[in-house]
Amino acid sequence: MMTASVGPGDGSQIGKPSVLFDRRYVSCCPGLPEYDVAPDDRTFFMLQDAGELAPPQLKLVLHWADELGRTIGATGR
Numbered sequence: 001m002m003t004a005s006v007g008p009g010d011g012s013q014i015g016k017p018s019v020l021f022d023r024r025y026v027s028c029c030p031g032l033p034e035y036d037v038a039p040d041d042r043t044f045f046m047l048q049d050a051g052e053l054a055p056p057q058l059k060l061v062l063h064w065a066d067e068l069g070r071t072i073g074a075t076g077r
Contacts, residue, residue: 001019001020001021002017003019003020004017021046024048024049025046025047026047026048026049027047034046
């Protein structure tokens with residue numbers, strides 16, 4: 001993410017860009033930007049890239065009620 005100063009008037013006076021944040025950030029949802037701005041226009045919300053961590057996984061548990069019963073020792077029947 002970069003920043004640059006903008007002069008008064010029609011915005012034709014733009015300063016030299018500089019790095020605002022130099023880390024990798026990820027979007028929470030495909031097609032949306034990697035950041036959001038708080039209502040006060042002074043705070044950014046960003047999700048930092050986890051880098052070398054394993055990709056997210058989806059675990060599907062079939063017959064979860066039976067598994068829960070065995071795990072906690074309940075006999076719900």
